[in-house]
Amino acid sequence: xxxxxxxxxxxxxxxxxxxxVTVDVVALTIREGRLHVLLVERGGHPFAGWRAxxxxxVQDESLDAAALRELAEETGLRPGEGVLDRVHVEQLRTYGNxxxxxxMRVISVAYLAxxxxxxxxxxxxxxxGAFWVPVEAAGELAFDHAAILADGLDRARSKLEYTPLATxxxxxEFTIADLxxxxxxxxxxxxxxxxxxxxxxxxxxxxxxxxxxxxxxGERGGPKPKLYRAGDARLLHPALLRPAREDDVR
Amino acid sequence: xxxxxxxxxxxxxxxxxxxxVTVDVVALTIREGRLHVLLVERGGHPFAGWRAxxxxxVQDESLDAAALRELAEETGLRPGEGVLDRVHVEQLRTYGNxxxxxxMRVISVAYLAxxxxxxxxxxxxxxxGAFWVPVEAAGELAFDHAAILADGLDRARSKLEYTPLATxxxxxEFTIADLxxxxxxxxxxxxxxxxxxxxxxxxxxxxxxxxxxxxxxGERGGPKPKLYRAGDARLLHPALLRPAREDDVR
DNA sequence: GTAGCTCATACTCACCCTGAGCACAACCTC
DNA sequence: GAGGTTGTGCTCAGGGTGAGTATGAGCTAC
Numbered sequence: 312x313x314x315x316x317x318x319x320x321x322x323x324x325x326x327x328x329x330x331x332v333t334v335d336v337v338a339l340t341i342r343e344g345r346l347h348v349l350l351v352e353r354g355g356h357p358f359a360g361w362r363a364x365x366x367x368x369v370q371d372e373s374l375d376a377a378a379l380r381e382l383a384e385e386t387g388l389r390p391g392e393g394v395l396d397r398v399h400v401e402q403l404r405t406y407g408n409x410x411x412x413x414x415m416r417v418i419s420v421a422y423l424a425x426x427x428x429x430x431x432x433x434x435x436x437x438x439x440g441a442f443w444v445p446v447e448a449a450g451e452l453a454f455d456h457a458a459i460l461a462d463g464l465d466r467a468r469s470k471l472e473y474t475p476l477a478t479x480x481x482x483x484e485f486t487i488a489d490l491x492x493x494x495x496x497x498x499x500x501x502x503x504x505x506x507x508x509x510x511x512x513x514x515x516x517x518x519x520x521x522x523x524x525x526x527x528x529g530e531r532g533g534p535k536p537k538l539y540r541a542g543d544a545r546l547l548h549p550a551l552l553r554p555a556r557e558d559d560v561r
Numbered sequence: 562x563x564x565x566x567x568x569x570x571x572x573x574x575x576x577x578x579x580x581x582v583t584v585d586v587v588a589l590t591i592r593e594g595r596l597h598v599l600l601v602e603r604g605g606h607p608f609a610g611w612r613a614x615x616x617x618x619v620q621d622e623s624l625d626a627a628a629l630r631e632l633a634e635e636t637g638l639r640p641g642e643g644v645l646d647r648v649h650v651e652q653l654r655t656y657g658n659x660x661x662x663x664x665m666r667v668i669s670v671a672y673l674a675x676x677x678x679x680x681x682x683x684x685x686x687x688x689x690g691a692f693w694v695p696v697e698a699a700g701e702l703a704f705d706h707a708a709i710l711a712d713g714l715d716r717a718r719s720k721l722e723y724t725p726l727a728t729x730x731x732x733x734e735f736t737i738a739d740l741x742x743x744x745x746x747x748x749x750x751x752x753x754x755x756x757x758x759x760x761x762x763x764x765x766x767x768x769x770x771x772x773x774x775x776x777x778x779g780e781r782g783g784p785k786p787k788l789y790r791a792g793d794a795r796l797l798h799p800a801l802l803r804p805a806r807e808d809d810v811r
Numbered sequence: 812g813t814a815g816c817t818c819a820t821a822c823t824c825a826c827c828c829t830g831a832g833c834a835c836a837a838c839c840t841c
Numbered sequence: 842g843a844g845g846t847t848g849t850g851c852t853c854a855g856g857g858t859g860a861g862t863a864t865g866a867g868c869t870a871c
Binding site for chain 3: 503505506509510513527528529530531532533534535549552554
C-alpha cells in the first residue's frame with residue numbers, strides 16, 4: 312500500500328470519492344468606458360453552447376499559476392510578452408457544492424483578474440472561443456458561473472475603495488480622468504470630477520506624477536491633462552469610499 | 562469508459578494526478594480578554610507531534626458544511642445544541658501549492674470561524690487533542706498552517722472594521738464594553754471608551770437596546786451598564802476604521 | 812461602613828474630510 | 842472663430858473623529 316492510499320484511507324476509510332480541482336477566472340477589463348468580462352462558449356456537454364467563465368484543470372503548478380495559465384491560453388496572450396505582466400490576478404473564492412457539475416465532484420477555485428484593455432482573443436489560436444462581453448450583458452452562464460461572476464464584481468467594486476486596484480485597469484501612464492472613468496465604469500455611477508481629483512492626489516502613494524503632459528486633450532475638448540503612474544501604496548489610507556447605498560447595509 | 566473518465570481525459574489527457582480536498586478551520590474565540598485559536602496536536606506523520614489547525618477531508622457535503630462539521634467534531638460540540646448556531650463561519654482562502662503536503666497533492670479550503678467563548682474540548686471525546694491557544698502563542702504549525710492562521714487574523718481584523726462581526730464573539734446580550742473588549746483583543750490596542758460608545762450607537766443597525774440593565778457592574782467597579790443585542794445590519798456604514806498604522810499602507 | 816479606585820455614559824471642542832457648487836482657461840470639433 | 846467640453850483649483854458648509862473632561866454609580870479592600 313502506498314503512503315498515499317494509507318493517507319486517504321486512514322482518514323476516510325472506504326469512502327474516498329474522486330474529486331477534480333479546476334480554476335475558473337473572472338477576467339475584467341474596461342473597453343469604451345464599460346466593464347467587460349471574458350467568457351467562452353462551451354463545446355461539450357454539459358451546458359454545450361452556453362457561455363461560461365474560462366477555466367480548466369489544475370496541473371502540477373500552484374493555483375495562482377494555473378489561473379494565469381488559463382488566462383493566457385484563453386486570451387491568446389503569451390507570458391513574457393509584457394502584456395500579462397501588468398495583469399493583476401488574485402484568488403476570489405472556492406466553489407464546491409456537490410452537484411455543481413453533474414459529472415462528478417468538482418471543486419473550483421475562482422480567480423479574479425484585472426487588466427488594461429486587452430486585444431480581442433485571436434481567432435486562429437486555441438483561444439478562438441473567447442470574447443469580451445459587457446458585464447450587464449453576460450446573461451445566463453453555465454454551472455454556477457453567474458454566481459461566481461457576481462461575487463467577482465462585488466469584490467472588484469469594494470477593492471476599488473481601499474486599494475489602488477483601479478491603476479491595474481489603465482495603461483502604465485494615465486490621467487486622473489482615466490482613473491475616474493475606471494471608478495465610474497466599475498461602480499456604475501459618475502463621480503464629482505473636482506472632488507475625485509483632490510482625493511486621488513491627497514492619498515499618499517496612490518499615484519505619482521510623471522512630470523509629463525498628455526499630447527492632446529479630451530476627444531471633445533478640454534486642456535491637456537497631466538500624466539501619472541501608479542504609486543507604491545498597496546492600500547489607500549484614507550480609503551476612497553463609495554457613496555452609501557441603502558441596499559448595501561442590510 | 563465512464564463519463565467521469567471521459568471528462569477527465571478529454572481535458573487533461575494522460576496527466577491526471579489524484580488530488581485530495583480538505584478543509585482547515587481557523588476558529589477564533591476570546592477568552593479572558595485575549596484572542597485564542599483552536600489547535601490540534603497531530604498524531605501521525607508527517608509533522609507528528611506538531612500543532613496544526615483542525616481539519617479533514619471534504620465528504621459528500623458542501624464546503625461550508627464540511628467546515629462546520631470539522632469544527633463540531635474538534636470542539637466536541639453537537640449541532641443543534643444551540644452553541645454552534647451562534648458561530649459565524651466564512652470561507653477564508655484556498656491553499657494548494659504543490660508540495661504543501663509531502664504525501665500528495667492536497668488542496669485545502671481554509672475557513673474562518675468566530676465564536677463566543679466556547680468550553681474546552683471534552684477530554685473523553687474524539688476532540689481530545691484539541692485546545693485553545695492565545696494567538697501570539699501559536700508558535701510553529703504543521704504544513705503551511707502558520708500562513709493560513711496569519712491570513713485568518715488579517716481577515717478578522719479588517720472585518721471588524723466594516724461588519725458587525727464583533728457581535729459574533731460575545732453572548733447574545735452584551736454591553737458596549739464587551740464589544741469594545743472584542744475590538745481591543747482582536748486589534749491588540751485599547752480604544753477610547755467614549756468615542757467607541759458614541760460610534761457604536763450612531764451606526765445604524767449595529768446594536769439595538771434590550772431595555773435591560775446588567776445585574777452588576779464591572780469586576781472592579783463602575784455603574785451597571787445597559788444591555789444590547791446585535792442589530793440587523795450586515796455592513797457598518799460608516800465603518801469603524803481602526804487607526805492607520807504605517808506598515809498597513811505599503 | 813467607608814475610602815478609593817473603576818467604569819459607563821455624556822458632553823465639548825478643534826480638526827479633517829467630504830459633497831457640492833463655482834471659476835477659469837485650455838482645448839476640441841465644426 | 843464659435844460654442845461646448847474638460848482638467849484643475851478654490852470655497853464653504855456639514856458631519857465624523859480624536860482627545861479631553863465630567864459625573865455619579867458601583868466595585869473591592871479594609
